[in-house]
Amino acid sequence: MIKFTYLKYSSILVLFVLFASCKKTNWQENFREKEKSPFGNYIISEEATNLFPRERITFLEENFYDYLLFDNPEDSTTTRNYILIKHSAYHQTKEGIDELLNFVSQGNSAFIALNFFDERFKEELEFTTNNLDKNVWNISALKELKGEFYLKNPAFGKEPFKFDRNIRRNYFLQYSDTKTEVLGTTVVGGEKVPNFIKVYHGKGAFYLHTNPIVFTNYYMLNGKEQYAANLLSYLPNQEVLWDAHIKSSKYSSNHKSQPSVFKFFLQHPTLTWFLVVSLIGLLLFMLFNARRKQRVIPEIEPLKNTTVAFTQTIANLYLNEDNHKNLVDKKIGYFLEKVRSKYLINTNNLNEDFIHKLAAKSGNELQKTKYLINTIITLNKRAECSEEELIGLHKMIKNFFNK
Known part of the structure; x- marks a missing residue:
């Protein structure tokens, strides 16, 4: 077992690149080696040379299965470390799992930190997991998930490593006592349960962790880098294969079982001609249909009713000229016409008989009707009227017809 010193960050440069360059913080868990958001793996991958200062580090640009079996044919007797830190190993195929197991059994080591392990992989290594927060995906809900981790090795101290967000209650439930060693624990429901184990397999060993979030940029910049260094310190001093897990296998049976539809058509002359004729027919249909298609008829908006606007304009004109008498006469004429x-009452003579008939037919009180008619008679005889008299007449007529 080797000891690692504290990670040697270029603090000013890293902080500037990580936070100052982005307009809005992306709090999604992505675990990408080139991602500088809080939950990317940019810092841990950049600091790999400090974690393994004397070892060659290869960042895989292809699938691990393809690299090991086809793109890296050299058969070296030197052992190597394999590192995978991701949400889940969704690019792993059956052949890929078999090759990884074979790789470790030959004396190599593999450090794998995942939220979700493949079921077949768990069966082969005889362990099960329990993720109590497997259905939690919301950013605000994940923020509330705190954790407390311990490492068994006394060289790392007895004090817990505390994490303040996105720590799922994910731990190893069952494992083989004969080939499994518990290296670290987490507190779930007040009880310490294993979240970091070593599984011996052939001549090598798997180092498995259930919380890959501890390796992300957020915790590397918040004083938790020593915990990540402690975890990786279990790996022996040897060449490192760092799996960015960015591509599916080109050679596995899973890949070959999904042939291209066009490739299938081109394998048969009859289907090839059918495809060609269909494409030509489609192009001709689009061409002739486009020529015959009627132009879009422009929408003509209906004429707007400007009567109200015109009336308001005329009224404002009278008001601006202070011609209140003219407006009073028009209000009186409007009232008598509506009566x-x-x-159906004759308005030529506004006498007592008229007032009684109007009060009876309109349903207004006799006294209010008499006051309105007397006001109309008075204002009709005036040569000039004030603004207050105009407003008063307007309100009386309005209240009369609202009865």
């Missing part, structure tokens, strides 16, 4: 048309 004639609505109540």
Whole structure:
């Protein structure tokens, strides 16, 4: 077992690149080696040379299965470390798992930190997991998940490593006592349960962790880098294969079982001609249909009713000229015309008989009707009227017809 010193960050440069360059912080868990958001793996991958200062580090640009079996044919007797830190190993195929197991059994080591392990992989290494927060995906809900981790090795101290967010209650539930060693624990429900184990396999060993979030940029910049260094310190001093897990296998049966539809058509002459004729027919249909298609008829908006606007303009004109008498005469004329048309009463003589008939037919009180008619008679005889008299007449007529 080797000891690692504190990670040697270029603090000013890293902080500037990580936070100052982005307009809005992305709090999604992505675990990408080139991602500088809080939950990317940019810092841990950049500091790999400090974690393994004397070892060659290869960042895989292809699938691990393809690299090991086809793109790296050299058969070296030197052992190597394999590192995978991701949410889940969704690019792993059956052949890929078999090759990884074979790789470790030959004396190599593998450090794998995942939220979700493949079921077949768990069966082969005889362990099960329990993720109590497997259905928690919301950013605000994940923020509330705190954790407390311990490492068994006394060289790392007895004090817990505390994490303040995105720590799922994910731990190893069952494992083989004969080939498994518990290296670290987490507190779940007040009890310490294993979240970091070593599984011996053939001549090598797997180092498995259930919380890959501890390796992300957020915790590397918040004083938790020593915990990540302690975890990786279990790996022996040897060449490192760092799996960015960015591509599916080109050679596995899973890949070959999904042939291209066009490739299938081109394998058969009859289907090839069918495809060509269909494409030509489609192009001809689009061409002739486009020529015959009627132009879009422009929408003509209906004429707007400007009667109200015109009336307001005329009224404002009278008000601006202070011609209140003219407006009073028009209000009186409007009132008498409506009485004639609505109540069928002759308005030539505004006497007592007229007042009684109007009060009876309109349903207004006799006293209010008499006051309105007397006001109309008075204002009709005036040569000039004030603004207050105009407003008063307007309100009385309005209240009369609202009865």
